[in-house]
Amino acid sequence: MKEKIIEELKKARSKDLTFSSGRILGSMCTRPHPIAVKAYRMFIETNLGDPGLFPGTKEIEDRVIKMIGSMLHAPESMGGRMTSGGTESNLTALWISKKMSGKREVIVSESAHFSFVKASSLMGLKIKVLPSKNYVADAEMLRKAISRDTACVVGIAGTTNLGLIDPIEEMGEICEEKDVFFHVDAAFGGFVIPFLQEMGYTKKKFDFEVNGVSSISVDPHKMGMSVIPSGVLLLRKREWLDVISVESACTHTRKQMSLLGTRPGASAAATYAVMKYLGKEGYMDVVKRCMAATAYAEKKLTEEGFELVVKPETNLIGVKVKDAGKIAEKLSAIGWKVGVDEENGFIRIVFMPHVKKRLIGEFVKDFKSVVS
Template identity: 45%
Template sequence: MLNRGKKKEEVFELLSEYKEMDLDYSSGKILGSMCTKPDPIGLEAYKMFIETNLGDSGLFQGTALMEQEVIKSLGELLHLPNAYGHIVTGGTEANIMAISAAKYIFNSKKSDAVPEIILPVSAHFSFKKIISMLSLKPVYVPLDENYKMDVSKIEELITEHTMAIVAIAGTTELGMVDNIEEISEIALRNDIYLHVDAALGGFIIPFLENKNNDNLNFDFTCEGVSSITIDPHKMGLAPVPAGGILFRHKCYLEKLAVKTPYLTRPKQTTIVGTRTGAATAATWTLLNYYGKEGYKKIVNEAMELTDYTYNKLLDMEHIHPTCKSELNLISFTSDNYDVDVLKSELLKYGWRVSVSENPHAIRLVLMPHVKKEHIDNFLKNLEELLKRG
């Protein structure tokens, strides 16, 4: 740290240099991210509430009220108007909260057992962190031929130590939605906590036009679902950090309660203490500004572009899409290139694609900052590579 500060102009010149090093979503080159360019309306609200701290919500009662309204709106979207929860930093924190609550519930019944958590091999890596943090025993379920959790294998994996089942509504790698209805039946039958990670799908599935949605039912209408992660900072277009966690019952959220003697409210039910209210304000604003109709349009445009891209890839010689995603993702391999080599070749053109592990493939996420002209350019560059390869 400097002894004596610099002039503001000097500092901001340096800031611009750092900013130059960053990629910009508007370039259309970011093809592997689950976040996107924040909506300007949400950003305006974010800036307006930048100094708020929901960790001490007695000081920011308007923001706290907005958080309650956001949770109610998200609950309505997921068919549980009186859901309980919070706007948190992202899907990771939301998942930590859900599984922590499940562990408290489990421990109150069976205190000496090592809790087991049943989850698909497609679960997001945040669960690896959770398993380690909470000292859980993971019990992995293989995927079926559609890259979904193999429901037929779940029941045989349940033991008296099973604390929770996790299912995914929109896998990170392929955008597949587990069969939550059937998994919910299993959870109910065996009296086990069921958490649905819909970090990505939560802001997509309810708005799908050509849904097929009956077989994508993932929300609280499935009675065995105890909690759902749904992230505004993914397809909700909110600025980072905006994750969402919803619990079916107040007593689940209350399991996380800690007394906060020096603050303006007697307790917190979040993992973090000090937390921004700006993300809540942005989410509240976007939900009110867009409404269901607005989100339907955003989601279906992304889905149309996904279909367009998928069909183009399907027609391309030497390219093999690995599966048809239920959300806005695409994965493919090429018989001309090793996946990692193709990724680096695409990078030479500036394309930031990602790579999935299972199956090992190039992975694209068609978020709203990706437009048709970007995809057309991408496909042109891909074709050039294939000709050379």
């Protein structure tokens, strides 16, 4: 019986793609680091929704929050929670800002992730779209956009489609002046930009170093090389979590301050393990290799006459094509899974750690023949 079930599972799994094939070019997830997988297994039965039963696991979550806080220049007053990913972190940030302000309008840039559409639908929030300039938020328009009803402004550090960084410093200054909650969605960029800054690739600031920043989403299950699901929401002040606190009589701590009830402690353990193991040097190395692959692809593609949408700021590029949707389908049929932005007419490629340089030449050749 057991063997039969396992066989059935193997059959289903064999239909899946794997990151180790290297042909997944449109995902922000990657193969988790082996130490994260080991830690995940060790903590498989733990539940952070009931920390009274798992105080050791709760300590690990607190350490993860502290480590990521220190990576993102969070002040002593900071607090946070592990989440299931960028969507939950973004929903929670908006939930907190709505509760704190009693207002319902959220200003997001054009390139914001669709999780904000979900947040708007769930919480009855009114989304006001901030126009973009060269695919990033136009900070000059923000001052005018903020109104008496604004609960929150959202900036993106590592946009989903192009990996670009919004002008967080200018946006932060305006939000501080207008006393509006400013959430930075660094679900993708949170484990990239700090290392790019360290290596001198960028001078842009995006985290709590910027005074007006109230909260940040960052996903260990993307460039952090942890397991799915692993997200983190950080808040400048830990007491802001109190506004979403609910009585949870059936748990041993009797209070919960998170969107989810039962939460996987295994994700906290996995994230802790990979962060401790890789450390700053290890992540710098990962990011350096991803950036080298990005630069190599840029060179190969431009040599073949392709044009990039914009100069890449992180390990993500957009390549202009006609009929982007059709091109993506054709590439998919021959095994290359790319992202696509049909509205702006480009193919999106994310150079995650599993995307090896040696496959890029092969991809560019296939891409060229599909396009011509």
